[in-house]
Amino acid sequence: MPPPQDNARVVFLIILLFWVATSPDNGPGFVAAPSLTRARLARQRHAHGVLNSTDWGAFAPHLHLDDPPPPPPDPENENSNITIPAGYLNLTGFRKEDGLAWDDLGRFKSRCEDWSRNAVGDPESQSPVWQNVSGVVKGHWVRRNASVYREHGSYNLTAMTPGIDWVGRQADWIRNATGSEGTMMLRIEDEEDAGTEPEKPRHTGLLPDEVVAREVSATVTIDDDEGTGASFDMRLHGVHWPRQGALLLTTTSEKFAGIFGLPHLTTREDFYESSKSLLNRTLDEVLQRKEKRTFADPTNPWAASIDSPGEGWTPAPHCEYVVYIQIHPPDKDILLVEPTLADPENVAKAIADLEYELRFPRGAPQQRHPKLQMSAVVYSPDCAFFIETRGPPEFTPAEGLHLIGWKQEFWLHSVSTWLLGFALVIFCQVQLLKMQIKETSTPSTLGRVSFYTASIMLLADGITFLGSSAWSLSASTTMLPSLVVTVASFLAMIVKERGSAHLPQIHRDPPETPVNTSTTTPPNANTAAVSNTILSTAARRANPRPPSPPIIIPSDQDIDAEIEEVTNGTTAAGLPTPATAANPTPAPPAGPTVSTIFGRFILIGISILFLSLAAITWRPHIRTTYFNLLAFTYLSLWVPQIYRNIYRNCRRAFSWRFVVGQSVLRLLPISYFYTAQDNFAFAEPDWTAFTVLAGWLWIQIWVLVAQNVLGPRFGLPKNWMPEAWEYHPILREDNVESGGLPIGLVSVSAPGSPSLERRKSNSGDGSSGSGAGGKHTTKIHVIDCAICREVLEVPVVKAGEADPAAVGGVAGVFARRVYMVTPCRHIFHSECLEGWMRFRLQCPICREELPPL
Known part of the structure; x- marks a missing residue:
């Protein structure tokens, strides 16, 4: 049985009501119309x-x-x-x-x-x-x-x-x-x-x-x-x-x-x-x-x-x-008439030649565009x-x-030029999208993408496709440029099909994705600051796969009685009904289908399109406020991604080429109407509003940069978001007893085993960093990365020392970006483990499940 098309009914009802409300034939009937005519x-x-x-x-x-x-x-x-x-x-x-x-x-x-x-x-x-x-x-x-x-x-x-x-x-x-x-x-x-x-x-x-x-x-x-x-x-x-x-x-x-x-x-x-x-x-x-x-x-x-x-x-x-x-x-300057020959007959002939050139271009020189x-x-x-x-x-x-504008030929030329430029911008967006899809082709990388950020991009391309399609049906001179925009926007939607097909999967991503790391409290009080760096076996299995329901066979081997009890919904022992062929395990609730999500997009896109058309007749200040808010909402596409990064404790979901390129390309068509004095829509330039829009988009990009460098939750209180696994923890020697150091660093850090520690050649005592009075507070431990087999240098805080600014501050953040520690206490290069986790969320050594980035 096919699923009910509720969204299709809603869209059809809205279109029907809109047609009835705007139908001019609400007076005389079909028979009375000819007599009135x-x-x-x-x-x-x-x-x-x-x-x-x-x-x-x-x-x-x-x-x-x-x-x-x-x-x-x-x-x-x-x-x-x-x-x-x-x-x-x-x-x-x-x-x-x-x-x-x-x-x-x-x-x-x-x-x-x-x-x-x-x-x-x-x-x-x-x-x-x-x-x-x-x-x-x-x-x-x-x-x-x-x-x-x-x-x-x-x-x-x-x-x-x-x-x-x-x-x-x-x-x-x-x-x-x-x-x-x-x-x-x-x-x-x-x-x-x-x-x-x-x-x-x-x-x-x-x-x-x-x-x-x-x-x-x-x-x-x-x-x-x-x-x-x-x-x-x-x-x-x-x-x-x-x-x-x-x-x-x-x-x-x-x-x-x-x-x-x-x-x-x-x-x-x-x-x-x-x-x-x-x-x-x-x-x-x-x-x-x-x-x-x-x-x-x-x-x-x-x-x-x-x-x-x-x-x-x-x-x-x-x-x-x-x-x-x-x-x-x-203006006499655009007519190319010598001042000595500027009599009415020569001026009239120059005007006639210029008008003929505008209607039938032959390549005649022109100094400026005629006003x-x-x-x-x-x-x-x-x-x-x-x-x-x-x-x-x-x-x-x-x-x-008085009234200033352009002749029709030049005005249509301006419209066609903008449409072709807009189509080029869409083609560039498609190229960036294709390159980004290659980088987010795995479940691990796809889970980092915000559903609403992808929805804003897809919704904007859909509205562009609907608007250009409707314009192409009624356009005459600008029909070909309009068709180019239609094809470009349709191509953008087709290319997004691969990414949009994963939108239900992104939308079904449960809120329990962050891993709860509130485990046993370390015995040492100094280790309270690093409690998030330990993940016990019980915590790693806090959300295990639900076990299969047991098949209970009665002791008297009376299968018929058992089936009857199953039919009544309970067993003789009062236990839950076992899973049988007649009583299968209920399937988990399915997430939203592709048709449901696309139906919502179509409904929202049509509503925005109709509302924008109706806004043309509003009061000027209300109309300006509406379009400014619409542009502000459209250019807030990175805000959901920022929240997604914070929630999942993910540093970066998109490549910087995609983030910067999409920001510039989506701001460029809007900037024409906000900054160009002679735009074809005769919109009043508003540099203040454009500065606010561009500044807001610039702030979002810098927040994404800060999340990638300093961490997605840097500077935020810990109780704002569910606890998540920190792959770049602060490592301390006094966490040995609580099992807080990665495997491979425990033996070299244990007391009485200094001979096993490999120090850097430029540090005579194996220490670096200084606290008050020049006291050394960290040691550099050297270990081999199991993925690339290269040397990995890890800074570890000495036992009994407070969190040094060199490690806990901004400089320490950059130092911790070198290594990544898994919940199973294995340590790797950050680049190595990130590359591995793009394709498999398992530890390369012990095959334990890893929380996504």
């Missing part, structure tokens, strides 16, 4: 018709005295049967009865023009800018209050959007930046092929064949540091004017037809004409494609949420945004506030430079 497409088709039938200046709400008066209504424009006041549009969110705070629309357009002039100059003589702005930028922002006040209670969503069932309409709206400042990350996808030419260039001075506008989309991540502390993402769609380097994007939802009214939010008439011509064509193509696939594709192509199906079925009210972005001119810089003005017409990037001229360059 058709209703949404009908509203969008109506909005597209309004865009086609309106002209420049049709949307000019005269809600503020400083705004210009709206243009007179066009009698030939019949949008619908609803009477729309002058200056408004029959679009959701652009109607007067919707009540959006359009009072500051003129202020928004004015700030957009100011931002453009500060960046590129006047429209007639502006500096050339990047033509393709696909990339990632990040910077700080400040919040400005609008002239009016709005909150969620200021709107009647039922009247604005009849037939839409909003979730949490009475609560505060999401994506509301309430703090005074924060950070913003912008990922732009500039569709270069989605360009359009104006049908009739009107007062633009542009050639008819010049592309003046193209479609663009962006994902904005806003961190509200001082307000709600939350981080939210939103999807925006809009238009990019390459020649001016300007972008206008907006969110779109059921209560705000942003993309259909975007041309009316532009600041110039040429922007309006080009964006209207572009959107009339692209929106119609998308609507036609969606109308043909109503049942197969229910998503909203212009949804503001990353999870568009969820927003379509169960929409939650959120703040809407209109974003104006101005691209800054590139992408832009400034942004964000306006929320329903929540009534502004967000402006921090930078000149209102702020000094030290306070901020």
Whole structure:
């Protein structure tokens, strides 16, 4: 019968609950979805018709005295049967009865023009800018209050959007930046092929064949540091004017037809004409494609949420945004243009050549990596506030430079380079692991390894494998580097299979492994300090192998009666039930299986992975604290090994090559995000946190070194841990009567046998060391090692002398490291016996069982 898969059930239950909790289809059913999709497409088709039938200046709400008066209504424009006041549009969110705070629309357009002039100059003589702005930028922002006040209670969503069932309409709206400042990350996808030419260039001075506008989309991540502390993402769609380097994007939802009214939010008439011509064509193509696939594709192509199906079925009210972005001119140093030839035409040609080189590398020389810089003005017409990037001229360059980042080609190159470097680091870890496995291939050496240290390494490689596998499924440009990381991490797990297969054996290692050495107290009081150096026969057999139960045969030879008594559970004499074929000896409880341990690893790895993904949306300081604690826990991999060394009285379990190499290799990928100023994740460098992490790892390595040199229990009270056999004891002459000296040293140390002692040639009286007043306190005894047959010099404390500092202190620790004494009182070279015990835990002379190192 196969063992029950309890862990598999738990993992399946967690995955099922996670899927149910995050499933967007918790509103309408399968049958109702197509009808809702058709209703949404009908509203969008109506909005597209309004865009086609309106002209420049049709949307000019005269809600503020400083705004210009709206243009007179066009009698030939019949949008619908609803009477729309002058200056408004029959679009959701652009109607007067919707009540959006359009009072500051003129202020928004004015700030957009100011931002453009500060960046590129006047429209007639502006500096050339990047033509393709696909990339990632990040910077700080400040919040400005609008002239009016709005909150969620200021709107009647039922009247604005009849037939839409909003979730949490009475609560505060999401994506509301309430703090005074924060950070913003912008990922732009500039569709270069989605360009359009104006049908009739009107007062633009542009050639008819010049592309003046193209479609663009962006994902904005806003961190509200001082307000709600939350981080939210939103999807925006809009238009990019390459020649001016300007972008206008907006969110779109059921209560705000942003993309259909975007041309009316532009600041110039040429922007309006080009964006209207572009959107009339692209929106119609998308609507036609969606109308043909109503049942197969229910998503909203212009949804503001990353999870568009969820927003379509169960929409939650959120703040809407209109974003104006101005691209800054590139640095002249990276364009390789002579100052005498730095006219706009040559600069524009250099920019075009550089962009072509980035997209299609040919090996052209470049001095520096191109930076992408832009400034942004964000306006929320329903929540009534502004967000402006921090930078000149209102702020000094030290306070901020607006939004700084890289073009998409270089950003993807940085990601790919880091992934390949990370894969190389994993390959180096695998090589170190292979060499370490050769050194820990025996039960003796394997027993020294800490189960939790090996688990941390295996768990980290497993999480890397899961993360890289998931990333490879959705990656496009970085798919090959991601696959390399996946293969490297999988290889690390395969190589660990040999070591991980022994994890159950390490986990089953009983806590009684340390040998209890509390034996008979020596008769001499001076020998109390070395009581741990004696192991009697009774102590060596304190945990003997349990004897086989006896087979009891009754005296009357009545086997049938005996079997009946055995069946009843007792014997006639009241003795324990004997072991028979019908009543076998119960097997000892089995330890954890490999599947159980791996099931725990999988559960912990998935939990950490999901928790880390969820931490991205936490408050910045909480998110930073979480990742710092996660890195601190990960880099504490040697702490369990330190405890293992103390518990088993083991000096060293891993080679120094493995310890130092693994420490450096596992710290190296983390150091990139803590120290690199221009890392691809835009993480703020934190040298303080990195110093703490590196220092903590350095301290662990030095503790392992101290354990190897001074002993694993050096400086610790004896009652903290169970007593264990000390292979490097202090040898004293007055331990002869108690049997404390090794065999071979007793005869030469006994009184009356000085002639048998072999002394060192440089010690005339056979003594070394000095106590108070220069008195010699130790003797050097010479004996042959039974393994290598070479001379072994052993320092022995004279009878009646106190523990000298030369032997009991740090210097004495190094002196005692030369020899090792077994519980059976045999003495060997330390290197010889350690090499022997790697393969066999028996004394080389008498074959007695030896406690592991």
